[in-house]
Amino acid sequence: xxxxxxxxxxxxxxxxxxxxxxxxxxxxxxSYLSVPGFEDDDGDDDDGEWDDDWDEGSMEGHAPGATGxxxxxxxxxxxVWLYPQSPLxxxxxxxxxxxxxxxxKSYIEYQVIPTSTQRPVNHRYxxxxxxxxxxLEKFGSAIAIPGLPDKQVTGxxxxxxxxxxxxxxxxxxxxxxxxPVVCQxxxxxxxxxxQDQKExxxxxxxxxxxxxxxxxxxxxxxxxxxxxxxxxVDQKYEQYSRFTKAMDDGVKELLGxxxxxxxxxxxxxxxxxxxxxxxxxxxSTVFSSxxxxxxxxxxxxxTSAGTIYQEVAEIVAEQPKRDLHFLLETNREYKGxxxxxxxxxxxxxxxxxxxKDGDKMVAAGRISTQEKTTMKQRLSCMSYSLQAEMxxxxxxxxxxxNRVMQLYLEGQVKFYEEVPL
Amino acid sequence: xxxxxxxxxxxxxxxxxxxxxxxxxxxxxxSYLSVPGFEDDDGDDDDGEWDDDWDEGSMEGHAPGATGxxxxxxxxxxxVWLYPQSPLxxxxxxxxxxxxxxxxKSYIEYQVIPTSTQRPVNHRYxxxxxxxxxxLEKFGSAIAIPGLPDKQVTGxxxxxxxxxxxxxxxxxxxxxxxxPVVCQxxxxxxxxxxQDQKExxxxxxxxxxxxxxxxxxxxxxxxxxxxxxxxxVDQKYEQYSRFTKAMDDGVKELLGxxxxxxxxxxxxxxxxxxxxxxxxxxxSTVFSSxxxxxxxxxxxxxTSAGTIYQEVAEIVAEQPKRDLHFLLETNREYKGxxxxxxxxxxxxxxxxxxxKDGDKMVAAGRISTQEKTTMKQRLSCMSYSLQAEMxxxxxxxxxxxNRVMQLYLEGQVKFYEEVPL
Numbered sequence: 013x014x015x016x017x018x019x020x021x022x023x024x025x026x027x028x029x030x031x032x033x034x035x036x037x038x039x040x041x042x043s044y045l046s047v048p049g050f051e052d053d054d055g056d057d058d059d060g061e062w063d064d065d066w067d068e069g070s071m072e073g074h075a076p077g078a079t080g081x082x083x084x085x086x087x088x089x090x091x092v093w094l095y096p097q098s099p100l101x102x103x104x105x106x107x108x109x110x111x112x113x114x115x116x117k118s119y120i121e122y123q124v125i126p127t128s129t130q131r132p133v134n135h136r137y138x139x140x141x142x143x144x145x146x147x148l149e150k151f152g153s154a155i156a157i158p159g160l161p162d163k164q165v166t167g168x169x170x171x172x173x174x175x176x177x178x179x180x181x182x183x184x185x186x187x188x189x190x191x192p193v194v195c196q197x198x199x200x201x202x203x204x205x206x207q208d209q210k211e212x213x214x215x216x217x218x219x220x221x222x223x224x225x226x227x228x229x230x231x232x233x234x235x236x237x238x239x240x241x242x243x244x245v246d247q248k249y250e251q252y253s254r255f256t257k258a259m260d261d262g263v264k265e266l267l268g269x270x271x272x273x274x275x276x277x278x279x280x281x282x283x284x285x286x287x288x289x290x291x292x293x294x295x296s297t298v299f300s301s302x303x304x305x306x307x308x309x310x311x312x313x314x315t316s317a318g319t320i321y322q323e324v325a326e327i328v329a330e331q332p333k334r335d336l337h338f339l340l341e342t343n344r345e346y347k348g349x350x351x352x353x354x355x356x357x358x359x360x361x362x363x364x365x366x367x368k369d370g371d372k373m374v375a376a377g378r379i380s381t382q383e384k385t386t387m388k389q390r391l392s393c394m395s396y397s398l399q400a401e402m403x404x405x406x407x408x409x410x411x412x413x414n415r416v417m418q419l420y421l422e423g424q425v426k427f428y429e430e431v432p433l
Numbered sequence: 434x435x436x437x438x439x440x441x442x443x444x445x446x447x448x449x450x451x452x453x454x455x456x457x458x459x460x461x462x463x464s465y466l467s468v469p470g471f472e473d474d475d476g477d478d479d480d481g482e483w484d485d486d487w488d489e490g491s492m493e494g495h496a497p498g499a500t501g502x503x504x505x506x507x508x509x510x511x512x513v514w515l516y517p518q519s520p521l522x523x524x525x526x527x528x529x530x531x532x533x534x535x536x537x538k539s540y541i542e543y544q545v546i547p548t549s550t551q552r553p554v555n556h557r558y559x560x561x562x563x564x565x566x567x568x569l570e571k572f573g574s575a576i577a578i579p580g581l582p583d584k585q586v587t588g589x590x591x592x593x594x595x596x597x598x599x600x601x602x603x604x605x606x607x608x609x610x611x612x613p614v615v616c617q618x619x620x621x622x623x624x625x626x627x628q629d630q631k632e633x634x635x636x637x638x639x640x641x642x643x644x645x646x647x648x649x650x651x652x653x654x655x656x657x658x659x660x661x662x663x664x665x666v667d668q669k670y671e672q673y674s675r676f677t678k679a680m681d682d683g684v685k686e687l688l689g690x691x692x693x694x695x696x697x698x699x700x701x702x703x704x705x706x707x708x709x710x711x712x713x714x715x716x717s718t719v720f721s722s723x724x725x726x727x728x729x730x731x732x733x734x735x736t737s738a739g740t741i742y743q744e745v746a747e748i749v750a751e752q753p754k755r756d757l758h759f760l761l762e763t764n765r766e767y768k769g770x771x772x773x774x775x776x777x778x779x780x781x782x783x784x785x786x787x788x789k790d791g792d793k794m795v796a797a798g799r800i801s802t803q804e805k806t807t808m809k810q811r812l813s814c815m816s817y818s819l820q821a822e823m824x825x826x827x828x829x830x831x832x833x834x835n836r837v838m839q840l841y842l843e844g845q846v847k848f849y850e851e852v853p854l
Contacts, residue, residue: 089725251724258719266712273705281702284694291687298679299834303672304827305510310835317842406725413720414731421738425854433846 091235091400093192100189102126102204104182107174110136120174122181126189126204133206137163140181142216146199147188150225153359154233154397155193156405158348160184183345190408227359235396239388242367245395249360252402256353259409263343263350270340274332282329289321323432335423342416349405360398363391512656512821514613521610523547523625525603528595531557541595543602547610547625554627558584561602563637567620568609570646574780575654575818576614577826579769581605604766611829648780656817660809663788666816670781673823677774680830684764684771691761695753703750710742741853748852756844763837770826781819784812 106123123132140160148157161180167173188194199222202215224232296314299307370384379387527544544553561581569578582601609615620643623636645653717735720728791805800808 255719255723258722259716262712262716262719265715266709269705269708269712273709276697276702276705280697284690284697287690288687288694291683291690294686295680295683295834298676298683299830301679302676302827302830304824304831307827307831310831310838313835313838317838403725406723406728409720410725410728410731413716414734417731417734417738421854428849428852428854431849433842433849 089403089406091237091396092403093400095192096196098128100126100128100195100204102182102185102189104178104185106132107178109169118169120169122178124185124204129205131205133204135203137177137181139203140184143199143203144184146219146222147194147197150197150199150222151193151229152352153227153356154229154394155191155401156349156352156356157194158184158187158345158352179341183341187345187349187408191404230390230394230397233393233397235393237396240392240395242388242391245364245391248395248399249357249364252353252398253357255402256350256357260347260350260353263346267340267343267347270336270343274336274340277332277336278329282325285321285325285328289318289325292318292321294318320432327427327431331423331427335420335427338416339420342412346409346412356398356401360394363387363394367391510824510827512658512817513824514821516613517617519549521547521549521616521625523603523606523610525599525606527553528599530590539590541590541598543599545606545625550626552626554625556624558598558602560624561605564620564624565605567640567643568615568618571618571620571643572614572650573773574648574777575650575815576612576822577770577773577777578615579605579608579766579773600762604762608766608770608829612825651811651815651818654814654818656814658817661813661816663809663812666785666812669816669820670778670785673774673819674778676823677771677778681768681771681774684767688761688764688768691757691764695757695761698753698757699750703746706742706746706749710739710746713739713742715739744853748848752844752848756841756848759837760841763833767830767833777819777822781815784808784815788812 103125104122105125107120108122109118110121111118119136119138121134121136124135125132137160141163144157144160151157161177161184188200194200199215199219202212202219206212206215292314296311296318299311299314367384367387370379370387373379374381374384524546525543526546528541529543530539531542532539540557540559542555542557545556546553558581562584565578565581572578582598582605609621615621620636620640623633623640627633627636713735717732717739720732720735788805788808791800791808794800795802795805
C-alpha cells in the first residue's frame with residue numbers, strides 16, 4: 013500500500029499556520045512509497061484513510077487558538093510533507109503511581125488520550141523513551157526528533173517534578189502529533205491506540221525488528237519531481253545550515269537571559285519586596301509606640317503600603333509561572349529541535365560530498381555509472397526531504413512563536429495592570 | 434534679653450505638621466533665659482522679634498507642600514520648643530568652582546539663600562563643617578545635630594558628586610532651619626546672613642569663643658513649670674530610649690533593603706530587560722533570514738517587543754531616582770538624627786544617676802543640700818528639654834514620613850502605569 017507522507021499540498025497551505033496567515037505556492041510533489049519489508053503489517057492500519065485524499069488537502073490550522081494576521085502576496089515554500097486532513101493531537105494527563113513486583117518497584121503512569129480515538133492508553137516514562145528511540149532510529153536522518161525531558165533519578169515521585177515532566181511529555185507528544193510523517197507512522201499509532209497488552213507487546217517487537225531505519229527512510233520517498241540541480245542542493249544546504257545555527261544561538265541567548273530573569277523574579281526580587289513590606293510594617297509598629305498623638309494616618313499608610321508590598325512580592329514571584337514559563341518552555345522545545353539539525357545536515361553534507369566525488373569514483377571503477385546516477389537521485393530526494401522538513405519547521409516556528417509572544421506580552425501587560433498600587 | 438527657645442504653644446500646634454493633622458494640648462511652659470556671657474552681642478539680632486509673641490503662636494505648617502488628614506481628638510504632647518512665627522528655610526544652590534593661591538587650590542562654593550533675607554551668601558563645605566562643629570558643641574547635649582554628608586577625598590569635582598553633596602547639604606541646612614532653637618541661634622544666623630567677610634570673620638571668632646556650650650545649655654533654660662516628678666523623668670527617659678533604638682533599627686532595616694533594591698533596580702534588573710530586548714530583536718533578525726514567506730507579522734512583533742523591553746530597561750533603571758531616592762535620603766537623614774540620641778540620652782542618664790545618689794552624697798558631705806536641690810531642678814529642666822526635643826522630632830518625623838511615603842507610592846504607581854506594555 014501507499015502511505016503518503018510527503019506531498020504537494022494543492023492549495024499551498026500548511027496545516028499548522030492559520031489559513032490567512034501564510035499562503036504558499038508549491039512547486040514540487042513528493043510522495044512516500046511503501047517498500048517490501050517496511051511496515052508490512054498494515055492489517056489494522058488506522059492511518060490508511062490518508063491514502064486516498066492526500067493530494068486534495070486544504071489543511072485548516074489544527075493548532076489550537078491560532079490567530080493570524082493577513083499577509084499579502086503568494087509565496088513559494090517549495091516541497092512540503094503531506095499533512096493529514098484531520099490533525100492529530102493528544103493529551104498527557106492523570107499521573108498515577110503504580111507498582112510492580114509486589115510493591116518493590118514503583119513508577120508513575122500517565123494517561124495518553126489521542127484526539128483520534130479519545131480512548132486513554134497508559135504509559136510510563138520508559139515507554140515514551142522507547143518510542144523516542146524508535147522514532148529517532150527510523151526518522152532521525154530526515155526529521156527532527158527532539159529528545160524527551162531529562163531522566164531524573166532522585167525526587168521522581170515529588171508532585172512538582174511529576175507535573176513538570178508531564179507537561180514536557182505532553183509538549184513532546186503534541187509536537188510529534190503535529191509531524192505529518194511521524195503521526196502517521198505505525199509505531200506512533202501503536203503507542204497511541206493499542207487495544208491491549210498483547211497488541212502493545214506484539215507491536216513493540218515488530219517495531220524493534222523494523223529494518224527500514226536510518227538513511228533507508230530516503231529510499232521510501234519519491235518526490236515525483238525533476239531531479240534537483242546540484243547548485244540548488246548546495247544552496248539549500250547552506251541556507252538551512254546558517255539558519256538553524258543562527259536560530260540555535262538566538263534561542264540559547266533568550267533561554268540564558270530568561271532563566272537568569274526567572275531566578276531573579278522568583279527569588280531575590282520578591283524577597284526584596286517582601287522585606288520592604290516588612291520594613292514598612294515594622295516602622296509602622298515602632299511609630300505606633302511613640303506615645304505621640306495623631307499619627308494614625310501615617311501608621312495606617314505605612315501598614316497598608318507594607319501589606320501592598322508583600323502582595324507585590326507574591327505577584328512578582330508568581331508572574332513568571334504565568335508568562336515567562338511558556339516563553340522558556342517553547343524555547344527549550346526549539347533548542348531540542350534545533351539540536352537535531354546538525355545530525356540531519358551532516359547526513360546531507362556527506363551525501364553531497366559523495367556525489368561530488370562520483371565521477372572520480374566511476375573513473376576509479378569503484379562504482380558503476382548506474383550507481384552514480386542512483387546516488388544523485390538519492391541526494392535530490394534527500395534535499396527535497398530536507399526542504400519539506402525545514403518548511404514544516406518554519407510553519408511550526410511561526411505559529412509557536414506568534415502564540416508564545418502573544419501569551420508572554422499579554423501576561424506582562426496583566427502584570428503591570430494587576431500590581432495593587 | 435530673653436531669647437525664647439522653649440515654650441508652651443498656647444494653641445497646641447507644632448509648626449511642622451499640617452494644622453488639621455495634629456492637635457496637641459500643652460501642659461507645660463518652658464522659656465529660655467539669656468545668661469551673662471551667652472550670645473551677649475545681640476545688637477543685630479534679626480531673631481529678636483520672636484521674643485514678643487512666642488506664646489501667642491498658632492504655627493501654620495511651614496513645611497512645603499504639606500497635606501494632612503484630619504485626626505480627631507485633642508492630645509497632650511507636653512513641653513515643646515517655641516516655634517518662630519515665620520518659619521525659616523533656605524536653598525543651597527549654584528555650586529561653583531573657585532580657587533585660591535593663584536589656582537593651586539581648588540574648591541566648590543555653594544550659594545546659600547535663606548528665606549529670611551532672600552540674599553545669597555557663599556559657603557564652602559568646610560564652612561558647613563565649621564557650623565556643624567559649633568552647633569554640636571553648643572546644642573549637642575540637648576538637641577539632635579545630625580552629621581554632615583561625608584567628606585570625600587577623591588572625585589570631589591565630579592558633577593554627580595557635587596550634585597549629591599549639594600542635595601544633602603541642603604537637606605541638612607533645611608533641617609537645621611526647621612529647628613526652633615538652632616534657627617534662632619546667633620551662629621546659625623551669622624552663617625545665613627553675614628554681610629561681608631569682616632562680619633563673617635568677626636562672627637566666627639566670637640562663636641568659637643562662646644563658653645555657653647555643652648551641658649551649659651541647660652542652665653539657659655527655664656521651663657517655668659513645676660519640678661518634674663523623678664518617676665516621670667525615669668519613664669520619659671525609658672520611653673525615648675526604647676523608641677529611638679527601635680526606630681533606629683527600623684530605619685536601618687529599611688535602608689538596608691532599600692539600598693539592595695536600589696542596586697538591583699539600577700543594575701542587574703534593567704540589564705536583564707535590555708538583554709531580553711536584545712534577544713527578541715536578535716531572534717527577529719534571524720527569523721527574517723529564514724527565506725520563508727509570510728512571517729513579517731511575527732518578526733515585527735518580536736522587534737517591537739524587543740524595543741519595548743529596551744525601553745522598560747531604561748524606565749526601570751531611572752525609576753529609583755524618581756521615588757526610592759527620596760525614601761532612602763529621608764531615612765538616611767533620620768539615621769543621622771537617631772544617631773544623636775544615644776549621646777543626648779547618656780547625658781540624661783548620667784544626670785538621673787547622679788540625682789539618685791544625691792542623698793548619699795549629702796550624707797557623705799560631698800555636696801550641700803542646696804546643691805542637691807539644684808541638681809534635681811537641673812534634671813527636671815533637662816527632662817523638659819528632652820521632651821521638647823522629642824516632640825520636635827516626632828512632629829518632624831510624622832511630616833517627613835507622610836511626605837516621603839506619599840512621594841514613593843505615587844512614584845511607584847506612575848511606574849506601573851508608564852511601562853509601555
